[in-house]
Amino acid sequence: MRDLSALTATARRDARAAEERRALTADVVDALTRAGFPRHFVPGRFGGAAGEFGPLVAGVADAGEACAATAWCAALFAAHGRLAAYLPPEGQREVWADGADVRIAAAVVPPQGAAVAVDGGWRLDGAWRPASGVDHADWILLASWTDGEEGREHRVFAVPRCQVTVEDTWHSSGLRGTGSNTVRCAGVVVPRHRTYTLAALLRSRPGAARCHTVPYPMVAALMFAAPLLGAARGALRVWTGERLSAERPHPATHTVLARASARIHAAGLLLTGAAERADRGEITALAVAENRRDATAAATLCREAVDALFHASGLRAQSPDSAVQRAWRDATAIAAHAALDPDAAARAYAEAVLSPAGGDGP
Template sequence: MRLTTPPAPAHPSLHPAPAHPSPHHASARPSPQPASASAHPSPPPTLAPEAVRRAALAAARDAEAADRDRRLTPEVVAALTAAGFDRHFVPVADGGRAGSFADLVEAVALVGEGCASAAWCAALYAAHGRLAGYLPGPARREIWGGGGPVRIAAAVTPPAVEAVATAGGWRLTGTWAPASGIDSADWVLLSAWAPQPDGTRDSRLFAVPAGEGTVLDTWHTLGMRGTGSHTLRLDGVDVPEHRTLSRERLAAAEPAEPGAARCHALPYPFVAALMFAAPVLGAARGLLADWTATAPPGSAEVLTRASAGIRAAGLLLDGAAGRADGDGITPLAVAENVRDSITATELCTEAADRLFRAAGSRAHATGDPLQRRWRDIRTAATHAMLRFDLAAQAYGRAVLGS
């Protein structure tokens, strides 16, 4: 890995500029301040350039180990935590930053240049902190009241488990998967059905200390192995009512408190695909840099097409992050964010395929970073939130009304 050492004011690329320019990284933007920030002490900084760079370098150094061991090394987890990914979207009142999506996308992509799995976990540490920010105050105080770092995993796919009502709460028994980063998580958000007195069922999220479950070693995959997205099993775990959240509230972005920051006033579809696309962008940039360093003769066309696609993907995600951080929420803006995030993922996947084919048989060797990056990109792009049919449906409804 070719790493430059001097820090710069913004998150620089992990790679020096090749003979042909690679996608640039925008300068860091200030995090938007929540409406209630004046009532609380200044939040601790998150995603400071030097801290993010240290995390990115650690992720690059341990990428092969993460791929081999199917989990991030403790050093990488510590570096991501020190950079503040877990606190980036936590409400200011709970000790977080309530930060911007632009800053997060930039930082996640930089980490992804070295290790897509580390970038995925970094993005989800932030994303799950944002989701937990919708919980009632007592639950948030349980999670963040200690003042230290808190990493939150989640398995929030459509529920397959039905909770059992108890006095003052619910009891959960079942399995949930995949749960990225569960090995290093302090808490976990789990989806389950909550039966209602009228016979209906409410789809809810339940916040559970990760230590109350058992991790089952089930994550054996083509790529993104280092995410450690294993299965979590709970056997009769009681969850108080205040540690539950209706998914309807989450989808509608109904904050737990008035005067919420912009990042807590966005419906889930507005930013979900964006969070998953950022690691793919970083991995594609890393693949391009590695490929360029050993480019075979006569490869100018491959380089040009691939670099242009990755550059375009970065611009699409910059635009999506800008809409998320901007003013107003419209059905069209939500649909544009879904469209652009998923299209960016497709552009990165196409570029990765092009580069991997052009690298020849040597890229297929065990341990070659090109094949690891290609496997990671291909695996990440299959995530349910990155399906192009979702983008087409959302955009078609917003523009055509059908």
Template sequence: MSTATRPEAPDATRAVAPAVSPSAPALVPDDPDGLGPLAGARRLRDVAASHAADADRTGVLADEVVALIRDAGFARHLVPVEHGGHGGGFGELNRAVALVGEGCAATAWCASLAAYSARFVGHLPAAGQDRVRADGADALIATALVPGGRAVPESGGWRLAGQWNYVSGIRSADWVLLCAPVVPEGPREPGVPPELRFFALPRGAYTVRETWDSVGMRATGSHTVAVEGAGVLVDAELSFARQELLAGRNAHSPLPLHNLPFRSVAGLPFVVPALGAAAGALAACAATVTGRRRTETNELRLVRASAKIDAARLLVAEHAAVLDARAFSPESLARGERNVTFATELLREAVDEVVRAAGTGGLGDSSAVQRLWRDVTSATSHVALQYETFARSSYAAVLLGPKEG
């Protein structure tokens, strides 16, 4: 698929795998999870789950898991067919990432960001895209969205130096996209902010400082990237303006996947791994609620948790459908931001219910429940998933109209 929209299968409800909510519509028989070209996500979930405890302890995804992220097609999923990718949809990406998250939230996070970062590469000039994908569309890309460092114009390109924090998946990345202000030598015009640009660097052109030490999502390896000393010279073909990404304007490609406003994805890359992790925690806990532990209180906690997870799944699925249909309007985009933020709130509440039902045993070092609970807590702290970032102001304007004055 390139410019056409792939028909979406209805969303499955996998609150306690493999059960399906009675109200959930049936999926096509040959694709029960609605994964499309990402059917390899099933195996990735199972293999990642077998390594999850070690990954949490060491802070590193197993080589086998990284290879399966690549082989399952996450990096190529949002790359257009014309460039060797799937040209896939957001709905099937959501379902695949959530499925992986049931086994290992950190793996799902890295798989999700591999997909979205590969889409960003489409903003590079054609020659730059060719360089990044010289070995195929499965190149793993990491991205530093928050500006850091500085870039000084030099020899038809820029000399880039500095450091960038919280770059998920950087240890396994083939390339990284770094956002930096362009600071010309000499005096700057007062009151004019510097231009912000992204710069693509291959592995070996930067160093990684192991600074990530979160209570959850430990194996995302969201470390600091540093370009040290005099910096590195970046060619013009390996850079694009940040404003193009934010506005969804692409000077180098007319393809729809390359022309989506940045805010239109509304936190989907970050909330869906948490959705999968919450479903995994629920399933892990439900397996232990037997015999004397099957009390009315624990039944109620798990029923409430399952409803919140299902509701969160429906909210993010609704927004993915808007993206796949390219049905953009100020109202639909604001609704997406609200949906994702409220889904985040529901998932935090759901795993709190689950961990209470799990009791002391669920908090043991060997319990998947406590690991997934920590992962959801960490993932949902991301700034893109907070009401104050986008949803409060954007959806308030839909409900109440523009602010006066």
């Protein structure tokens, strides 16, 4: 990642405005673009970084200390660039025709709307939600069920932002600034070269950059957990500063501080290890399951830490201007994401460990 100081300063300055607008400010979006998030996983032939997961997790967490909504959109703009790299070559050339700094929003899980096969492609109709950062996107990835030779297929489509309608539907308790609105298509035709099935994200790709060979389940939870780590670190910093200036500290300050900081530190170690595994480890069923296990455990630790900090903040945290309250709402929203479901991750891990093959294989 490039220098993040401008992004963190701008995100901290505009955090309240993003909450009120329910979308990031243009200054923040420009800063996260200059920091290199949209281009992070873009293939090198288009001027992208084809980067690693470790630096991305670190950069997202840094941004999250200032504003979780900024970190969320930064992580997803990067992640969606990785997804777009699975398009056929002609589709990739179309998306990145003007360079690598293309912001891509998405609503790909679960499949929504309707896709009907037409000559040369598919026609899209209906609504997709939520699509984080869509107001500032150049393209959007949408997914629908389609009929294939082997039955129903989960198909992803790349659509220019100018061809969809965005409906202002994002009225949330947490992550308010992400602008995760609803996208609507009315007879939008997507050519065959701008689509692929989700199964492509699980297949090996000989000769591709490492970031484009890692199976989606190995890194999905990691990408969603990184903003939560940043939010937790930010909440801890603010809470600690408030305790230093408090006339009457909370009676359990020492316990809350020690436990919350330990949880957040442990979460950081888990995500760092998961990113290292994604960047350099052998890709096996067990490694994929370990990454899901560690990312969801890290998310749980961060949520628990922020929850404890919020409840030990007293009346101060009830103010709508409270940074701890905002972090608490954001952390609660992020931890509720399906990709961070600890039960689903636990089942996948148990299946990998207890399978007859012992978790070997891709």
